[in-house]
Amino acid sequence: MLFTHDTECALTTVAALVNTDGRAGEGLPDVAALDAFFVAHAYSGRHERSEDELRAVRDLRPRLRRVWYADTEGIVAIVNGLLRENDALPQLITHDDEPYHFHAVPRDAPLATRMAVEAAMALADLVRAGELRRLRICDHPDCENVLVDLSKNRSRRFCDAGCGNRAAVTAYRARRSASRG
Template identity: 75%
Template sequence: MLFAHDTQCGLIAATALVNTEGDGREGLPDVAALDAHFAAYGWTGRHERTEAELHGVRELRPRLRRIWYADEDAAVSIVNGLLRSARALPQLIRHDDEPYHLHAVPRDAPLPTRMAVEAAMAFVDLIRAGELDRLRVCAYPGCGNVLIDLSRNRCRRFCDAGCGNRAAVGAYRARRAAEREP
């Protein structure tokens, strides 16, 4: 394991949240979609299921996306801003049969705040480890999704939206077409 479990979960959840927006698509069109995202990424605690909460989560995405394009100093500035605006106070917490891990805001804090702080705390570990280069943009032409490469050999190039399969199929078809050429 490269990072602590809660760090990996935070990085994966932040990546998925950022990828709910882009290229004219809205992956969180309504409260039901936010409910599904909440469940899929194991969020616990307060969840109001309101339009205001949905709006707050949507507003977080561009702030997080900027981290993928930032150099180290800019990433630190973004992360510190997220932590400062939430008045984060890290504490060890154990709940839901999970071992002790860090929470920096109470479980009853608003969901957008908890998402921002969980992501920021995960990025803190990434920055401290000198591993910001694990944040990447999908290599598939025109995709634009972001990814976190948690592989040991740092070889991940494609996002989770099927781009790796599309690239493999395209390469296969190109090879087949080249074989048929006279």
Template identity: 65%
Template sequence: MQFAHDTEMALASAAALVNTQANGPRSVEELPDVAALDAFIDEWGWTGARTHDELELAHVRALRPRLREVWSRDKDGVVEVVNDLLARSHALPQLVKHDGWDYHLHATTSDAPLATRMAVEAAMALADVVRSDELERLRVCAADDCEDLLVDLSKNRSRRYCDAGCGNRVNVAAYRARRSADG
């Protein structure tokens, strides 16, 4: 199953946003201040109005636990979160074209608060995941010491590790364990 480009980007950015929250033994808060939020927004290409203040940062941080819930819920639970995010944001879907992107779906105006736009983009992408019956693509990293989220967009649904280097670290540890057992 291939999703539309904007859906894939929204899913990936939602997981990346949740992963900025300190969660688990090896993680740290990756949005400690407005400058870090600015860097995150630039990295993921978010457009639209910004206030660049502590309140905006607080609203974006507050979105993370709600999005994290999606990765641990069944279909009905995901639908509940998606519908809540869309209703609270007064979403009004519309096709738009901007910044080199062809027509894609937005459900807020570009002057809506950043956290609202992020919530709605994630909710719209998650709605596509539910409608396509592809919830198994939303995973938690398989490394024992990592709780980061990932979106498996591989054709064969084989991705198990997040982007933080866990797959390489686990494979190296397994190799070393095999070598010491042989030695």
């Protein structure tokens, strides 16, 4: 593990949330999709299951996507803004048989607020560790998804949408075609 468990989970979740932004089709088309995202990424606490909550979560995505394109100072500005705007006050907490980790807003804060602050806290860890190069854009030419490379050797190149498989198939077909001709 390169970072703490909660940081790795939050970074993975931030990338997944950013990738729902509609570039490849709206990934959060309705409240049911947000419910599925909530469960898939093991969120706990308040979840209103409302159109307002869905809209607030969707509104967070463009700001988080900018992190992947910003320099260090830009990322710091985004992180500090998210923490300041949401009155973050980090505290150690344990729940649901999880070890101690940071929560910076109450569990009954709105979902979008918790998502924003968890993202900011995890990104702050990347900044402090000097590991911002782990934030990447998928290498597949037809993909704009973001990813967090949590591999030990910093070798991850493709997102979770199957781009690595598509690239491998394309390379295989090119090799096969070249060997025929």
